[in-house]
Amino acid sequence: MRTRKWIKSISVLCAVIIATPFLAGCWDRLEIEERAVVLGVSIDTVDTEEAEQEEDEVSHVHGTLPAPRKGMVRVAVQIALPGRIPLGPGESGGGGKGSVGQTVWVIDVVGHSINDAFMNLQQQISSRLFFGHLRVIVVSEAVARRGLENVNDYFRRNSEVRRMAWLMISKGQARKLMMAAPPLERVPTLYLMSTLDEGIRMGKFPKDFIGMFWSNVSKKGQEGFLPYVEIKKEQNVEIKGLAYFVDDHMVGVTKPLEIAGYLAVKGINPAGYRVFVQLDGADEAVMTTATHRRSKISVQIKDDVPHFTIDIGIELNLEGKVSENVQIDNPAVMQMIENKQEEASVIFYSNIIKKSQEKGSDYFGFGEIVRAKKPQYWNKRIKTAEGWRNMYKDCTFDVKVSMKVRRIGMKGK
Amino acid sequence: MLGGYTIGYLYYAIALFIASGLLILNIDVKNFQKSKQKKEWKVSRMIGWFNVIAGILTLMMNWVL
Amino acid sequence: MEPRQITVIQASAVLVSTIIGVGVLALPLFAVRAADSGGPLVTFLAVLLAFVGLALITWLGIRFPDQTIIRYSEVIIGRWLAWIGSMLIILFFAVLTSLTAREFGEVVVTSVLKSTPVEVTVIVMLLLAAISTRHGITTFAHIHTFYVPFLLIPVLVIVALSLKNAEAINLLPIWGNEQGGMLKGTLTVAALFQGAFILTAVIPAMKHPEKAMKASFWGMVIAGGLYIVIVAATISVFGSEEIKQLLWPTLELAKATTLPANILERLDAAFLAVWVTAVFTTLFSSYFFTIYAMSHLFRLREHKLFSYFILPFVFVMAMLPQNIIQMYEIIESVGRIGLIITTGYPGLLLIVSILRKKRGNRVADKKVDQID
Numbered sequence: 001m002r003t004r005k006w007i008k009s010i011s012v013l014c015a016v017i018i019a020t021p022f023l024a025g026c027w028d029r030l031e032i033e034e035r036a037v038v039l040g041v042s043i044d045t046v047d048t049e050e051a052e053q054e055e056d057e058v059s060h061v062h063g064t065l066p067a068p069r070k071g072m073v074r075v076a077v078q079i080a081l082p083g084r085i086p087l088g089p090g091e092s093g094g095g096g097k098g099s100v101g102q103t104v105w106v107i108d109v110v111g112h113s114i115n116d117a118f119m120n121l122q123q124q125i126s127s128r129l130f131f132g133h134l135r136v137i138v139v140s141e142a143v144a145r146r147g148l149e150n151v152n153d154y155f156r157r158n159s160e161v162r163r164m165a166w167l168m169i170s171k172g173q174a175r176k177l178m179m180a181a182p183p184l185e186r187v188p189t190l191y192l193m194s195t196l197d198e199g200i201r202m203g204k205f206p207k208d209f210i211g212m213f214w215s216n217v218s219k220k221g222q223e224g225f226l227p228y229v230e231i232k233k234e235q236n237v238e239i240k241g242l243a244y245f246v247d248d249h250m251v252g253v254t255k256p257l258e259i260a261g262y263l264a265v266k267g268i269n270p271a272g273y274r275v276f277v278q279l280d281g282a283d284e285a286v287m288t289t290a291t292h293r294r295s296k297i298s299v300q301i302k303d304d305v306p307h308f309t310i311d312i313g314i315e316l317n318l319e320g321k322v323s324e325n326v327q328i329d330n331p332a333v334m335q336m337i338e339n340k341q342e343e344a345s346v347i348f349y350s351n352i353i354k355k356s357q358e359k360g361s362d363y364f365g366f367g368e369i370v371r372a373k374k375p376q377y378w379n380k381r382i383k384t385a386e387g388w389r390n391m392y393k394d395c396t397f398d399v400k401v402s403m404k405v406r407r408i409g410m411k412g413k
Numbered sequence: 414m415l416g417g418y419t420i421g422y423l424y425y426a427i428a429l430f431i432a433s434g435l436l437i438l439n440i441d442v443k444n445f446q447k448s449k450q451k452k453e454w455k456v457s458r459m460i461g462w463f464n465v466i467a468g469i470l471t472l473m474m475n476w477v478l
Numbered sequence: 479m480e481p482r483q484i485t486v487i488q489a490s491a492v493l494v495s496t497i498i499g500v501g502v503l504a505l506p507l508f509a510v511r512a513a514d515s516g517g518p519l520v521t522f523l524a525v526l527l528a529f530v531g532l533a534l535i536t537w538l539g540i541r542f543p544d545q546t547i548i549r550y551s552e553v554i555i556g557r558w559l560a561w562i563g564s565m566l567i568i569l570f571f572a573v574l575t576s577l578t579a580r581e582f583g584e585v586v587v588t589s590v591l592k593s594t595p596v597e598v599t600v601i602v603m604l605l606l607a608a609i610s611t612r613h614g615i616t617t618f619a620h621i622h623t624f625y626v627p628f629l630l631i632p633v634l635v636i637v638a639l640s641l642k643n644a645e646a647i648n649l650l651p652i653w654g655n656e657q658g659g660m661l662k663g664t665l666t667v668a669a670l671f672q673g674a675f676i677l678t679a680v681i682p683a684m685k686h687p688e689k690a691m692k693a694s695f696w697g698m699v700i701a702g703g704l705y706i707v708i709v710a711a712t713i714s715v716f717g718s719e720e721i722k723q724l725l726w727p728t729l730e731l732a733k734a735t736t737l738p739a740n741i742l743e744r745l746d747a748a749f750l751a752v753w754v755t756a757v758f759t760t761l762f763s764s765y766f767f768t769i770y771a772m773s774h775l776f777r778l779r780e781h782k783l784f785s786y787f788i789l790p791f792v793f794v795m796a797m798l799p800q801n802i803i804q805m806y807e808i809i810e811s812v813g814r815i816g817l818i819i820t821t822g823y824p825g826l827l828l829i830v831s832i833l834r835k836k837r838g839n840r841v842a843d844k845k846v847d848q849i850d
Contacts, residue, residue, distance in 0.1 A: 028590075215716050372651060429789055
């Protein structure tokens, strides 16, 4: 009887011992302070010779791997310092002064590719790099013009990166944006991110997360675009326009106001841009702000070439005037403002489209409309992204704009 | 064996063969004997021993080769 | 042994939770490869095809209400021919079980537990299924019924939330631009529904087997509807070209979806938790069917004894694919071959049974699985 009991308890013990490694999940145990949480990444070009001097033999031996044709890259990362990031609004945290180095740690390395650079970086820091909280990737214009294939591949393949992160193109060096420490947010990348997130909320920027950029790049009838930003002297960040692409090469950039044009053509709400409307003389200008946009794009095939009719409607509020020469006290004046702005807008929108045609970059996605609505024509004449790029240059557009001024604020005239 | 990442799955397979055989012999065979299901008892004893022997044989072959 | 207890609702729950499984992750990719923006249409055609297969076995099940396919095939085409057919079915379901477990392991090792050996994930999942299959078919139906809401609701929530980023234009034209692989794609997607074959084991335990057609209809409508909704949502959010760049578009969809007010900024972790349940129920069904069919073939009164026996065999089969690309090639071709077994074979049986005027006993309130 006793031995029976012994056997039983031993077999139970064995079962527990065998089951523990399976159930406890120890293989992937990773304490939070053992992670290097990457909040932001910047990617710059670097002089090849200089970089090869600086690079250690981490992922390959010197001289075995020729520098890539597109040149080597310098990658800077912002790593969150555990315990320094204030959790709630009440907590003063370690930051407060708002200088970089308080809440984050910025390190830069060089590499032959993005992945190579991260491997070089991993060799230099103790904790495991963790990309689950990566919010902002800044790429310098020079890198973007050479092409983003490698950047896209790396971040798409990595399972930790979220599709809601922002990818942006910087004018000048991208690393400066990693170093910037605007006083508004205690974590610098959060400031960068909120610049764009608030831009969406105020109607100043379209939703364009990295996932959407990837989708647009993949589409046959559309090219990608990304926010184009520049760091100003007070370490604040300006959205300078849309950097637009052909395939994964950046080919051009719009002016800030042209973002409004893009938003109007696509009919994206809410609306938020203010513009000057010139009435008669130089002094007779008023300023209006858009509150709501609507757009309808239809396509016909004329002489074997797509012809688009873009019907835009915008609701406005009058925001101010330059001088008292204009009296806003009767519907006729309102009508005149509407007409003037319509005339100016038609030319403005047409020019934006014309410019994108010259560059061969359909970042509006007109091609997708052809693919969706005229599939027979698309299959016969266009078929590929390449085919659409060639066809886009010859497309014709007919822009119709209707403006409605609804409100004039708290002043009577 | 359970320590690190192994490219071969052979040891896992051997462990499974032996463990599953022992489980059948310890649980099913006994139960069928108790409930006097003759045919089930015979079959379960057979497949139980089959798995155990298959496991041991593979292990030995792996050592010899 | 067990009295007839399974209701129509339980039977359709078994179907739903069996069908929804590991395949949902790659489903939009299969559909889009077939006919880019025509993915939802391909899925719809696949649902129709799968329903034909399911209707055939339901019809057979109604003709022979107290036998499983293993037994009535012997009545219809004779013992030796039926033995070959049954062996093929058992083998196919064993392979299906192992591929499901392996696909599960690959997803987990790629996206969540990166340093856990894939063997361990596969073993744990198989072990879980093996232990659960030791109970009778009524418990089996109860477990499935219990999990169905946990499968449907979270997926529908994710789909609804993702619609915020959807663009209808991605779904046009509804028949797709390049329909080259439409037929092949339809077969591949239809193969994802093959777990529905489990119904042949469920019908003999149903309270009212004559209502089995109702169960299979609703099971297919719910599971098929969910599949179509997932494909449509994924395509409308990403566009068909982007999906071709992704290995598991549905997981990517969960990753791109946020709960309102930033409570959870990415739902892939939540989705994976649901998906583990979905994989478990699918694995549970195919594992159960394998050993259940084996016990019927060898005329044993218990299927329990095989539950641990096949474990090492299934595990070894799961480890055979060398890499993830090869694994998907195998899954696609095994799935298409499986359609012959799960649709063609029952079709043949049905025709022969009608020609030879073979019919099972009328349902009396008899116990299930009695040996004649």
